[in-house]
Amino acid sequence: xxxxxxxxxxxxxxxxxxxxxxxxxxxxxxxxxxxxxxxxxxxxxxxxxxxxxxxxxxxxxxxxxxxxxxxxxxxxxxxxxxxxxxxxxxxxxxxxxxxxxxxxxxxxxxxxxxxxxxxxxxxxxxxxxxxxxxxxxxxxxxxxxxxxxxxxxxxxxxxxxxxxxxxxxxxxxxxxxxxxxxxxxxxxxxxxxxxxxxxxxxxxxxxxxxxxxxxxxxxxxxxxxxxxxxxxxxxxxxxxxxxxxxxxxxxxxxxxxxxxxxxxxxxxxxxxxxxxxxxxxxxxxxx
Numbered sequence: 001x002x003x004x005x006x007x008x009x010x011x012x013x014x015x016x017x018x019x020x021x022x023x024x025x026x027x028x029x030x031x032x033x034x035x036x037x038x039x040x041x042x043x044x045x046x047x048x049x050x051x052x053x054x055x056x057x058x059x060x061x062x063x064x065x066x067x068x069x070x071x072x073x074x075x076x077x078x079x080x081x082x083x084x085x086x087x088x089x090x091x092x093x094x095x096x097x098x099x100x101x102x103x104x105x106x107x108x109x110x111x112x113x114x115x116x117x118x119x120x121x122x123x124x125x126x127x128x129x130x131x132x133x134x135x136x137x138x139x140x141x142x143x144x145x146x147x148x149x150x151x152x153x154x155x156x157x158x159x160x161x162x163x164x165x166x167x168x169x170x171x172x173x174x175x176x177x178x179x180x181x182x183x184x185x186x187x188x189x190x191x192x193x194x195x196x197x198x199x200x201x202x203x204x205x206x207x208x209x210x211x212x213x214x215x216x217x218x219x220x221x222x223x224x225x226x227x228x229x230x231x232x233x234x235x236x237x238x239x240x241x242x243x244x245x246x247x248x249x250x251x252x253x254x255x256x257x258x259x260x261x262x263x264x265x266x267x268x269x270x271x272x273x274x275x276x277x278x279x280x281x282x283x284x285x286x287x
Contacts, residue, residue, distance in 0.1 A: 035088030
């Protein structure tokens with residue numbers, strides 16, 4: 001079992017001192033990975049419902065600092081040596097795949113092969129309106145973008161032709177250190193996300209929810225893999241918990257989860273250090 005820290009670029013962790021402390025302490029205690037989140041803007045007074053808690057609103061309010069998902073990971077790469085660095089998740093349909101391929105390949109090179117690209121389709125319709133990307137196209141754009149990004153990571157230039165993106169043979173350098181490319185992790189809590197993980201993902205990162213819901217989603221992944229002739233064991237499963245004790249981690253382990261990602265234990269530096277050392281002693285060391 002591997003362990004990660006999510007929300008690594010939100011709130012106080014959007015700023016260098018707190019991020020430095022979080023990244024170095026996480027690596028010190030044996031945490032495997034750091035995961036960033038994304039909202040490029042939060043429209044004031046949005047009506048879309050946040051799907052991951054009962055309030056329907058983003059935790060922290062509309063004015064919580066949320067840094068770009070890639071740049072803080074590059075910063076963390078420079079101050080650590082083993083910590084893997086994932087977007088968890090990037091809202092892929094809001095971005096052009098040529099830029100995503102370049103950014104993630106660059107992060108992979110600078111981190112010496114530690115990058116992971118977690119992607120999702122997004123839920124905040126007003127954010128899409130601000131950017132000018134049609135909300136109803138987000139799933140189709142995501143799937144096409146994944147194909148486009150992987151084409152740009154191939155050794156030789158090749159054209160790409162899709163419904164939303166098209167170009168002739170282009171050089172996109174540098175290539176990722178990891179080959180055939182940075183692992184792509186599909187995030188989301190829906191049945192569509194589970195099927196997308198089977199079709200396109202190196203990993204699946206379902207959002208927080210009851211274990212029964214996770215069982216259902218993993219069954220969908222297995223069924224879709226069977227239809228595709230793919231081994232579901234090739235899809236690494238990550239589960240998210242705000243906090244996780246030993247029993248919770250073992251329940252995830254029994255379901256075939258390979259990584260559990262938790263929130264930072266505190267916002268202040270001393271609380272982060274104390275909390276992560278306690279998590280390491282009570283959970284990581286006992287799995």
